[in-house]
Amino acid sequence: MHIAFLGLGNMGSAMVRNLVKNGHRVVAWNRSYEPTKPIHALGVAIERTPADACKDADIAITMLADDGAAEAVTLGKDGLIEGLAEGAVHVSMSTISVALSDKFTEAHAARGQLYAAAPVFGRPEAAEAQKLFIAAAGKPDAIAKITPALESVGQKIFVMGEEPAQANLVKLTGNFLITCVIESLAEAFALTAKGGIETQKVFELLTESLFSAPVYKTYGGLILEGKFSPPGFKMPLGQKDNRLLQQAAEKLEVPLPFAAIIRDRFLAARANGDSELDWSAIAKRAAEDAGFEVK
Template sequence: MDIAFLGLGGMGTAMARNLVEHGHTVVAWNRSPEPAKALSALGVGIGETPAETVKHCEIAITMLADDGAVEAVSLGENGIIAGLAKGATHISMSTISVALSERLAEAHAGQSQNYATAPVFGRPDAAEAGKLFIAVAGEAGVVEKIRPALEAMGQRIFIMGEKPSQANLVKLTGNFLITGVIESLAEAFALTTKGGIETAKVYELLTETLFAAPVYKTYGSIIRDGSFSPPGFKLLLGLKDNRLLQQAGEKLETPLPFAAIIRDRFLAALAHGDGDLDWSAIAKRAVDDAGL
């Protein structure tokens, strides 16, 4: 397939590389040109603007940091909607708000373009290995057309519904659950440490018995070792996702009291200068609260 890939951060670069390795033809765009140039050795073309990049492609994929970036690249001057052919598909793989996803769906429909969402679960190492889990939403026919591209980047695809914003809501919910795991592990480690028990022993017991899921092992080991840098996912982005989750909850009239607690952990982390660390650094606040 002819694919445009826009957004070459730590995740996007690995995802674009996997598309090439699975035989797809890729042209890339990034706000700063250096990451795109690094892929040119693989035969990846480099677009000058988003509109020019997507002009001759069946699929345009965005993997960008936030709503502002996705809105500018998609709806702005020389954006995706201005260049994408009728019948071609924009796949938004970024973690964005439900509200923006709904706006994008409407804008693409107005130009006879397709739109689907496919946000991912997995850190950069999973993206590198093509082992992401992908939540997909869009019209059934569109999802089937884009499936080969998604399968090149992930180990399993989960279809959430035919309304694209549904996958965005699921992604925000999943990230919320991860922060809940981080917070609960942090509190458990702080309590047991204060009780004179080695954190390594507690981690071993928990992750080899009742809590053997990857999310407990991954974040438990980060918290245990205090290895918050370099970040796999920046704390500032975690705060952004928490904010988008609460916005969705307000619109759907669904109280999310624990999300407010997590928000305060993020804000406290920022106040302590931890904004550039991994989002699991909110665990440091439980240590402070315990007087350790």
């Protein structure tokens, strides 16, 4: 399969390596030059514009930081929509807003192109190991076309519906649940530590009994060790996802009280100079509230 891949951050670069390893022909584009060098060394051609990268591609994958980047790369000057052939598929694997996903659906339909959303769950190490979980949504013909590529980067695909934005809503909801896990673990650790109990013992009991899911083990370990740098997922991106979640909830008239708590944790984290840390560093606030000195 001929794939155009746009966005070579930590996640995107890992995904490209797996696409190449699984026998796909990949052409790539990235806004900055430096990340393209190791990808080019794999035999991947690096094109000058998103439109150039998408010429003759069966599918175009975008893996970009936020709505602004995704919209510019897709609909802007020399954007992918200008180079993508009629009948080809754009699959956005970024965490973007429901509103922007709807906008992409309409724009591609007007040009006779297909569009699907397939955001991923997993940190960069999961992307490297081809262990991402993928929430996909789109018309059946679009899903069928992109499935071989998705299988090359992830361990399981969950099809959420025929409207691409449904996958984006699920992704935002999943990220919200992760932040709730981070916050609840941080509060539990602060409470038990204040009660004189070793946090390591609490972590072991929780993650080896009722809370043995990977999310508790991964983020509990990060909190326990204070391992917030280098970030697997930067604080501003987590804050952005919280904001997009609340926008979607407001439109659907669904109250999300916990999301407001997480919003304030992100604001406090950034106000305290933690913007360059992993998003799990919002856990520092619970310890501070309990009177612990946090480095």
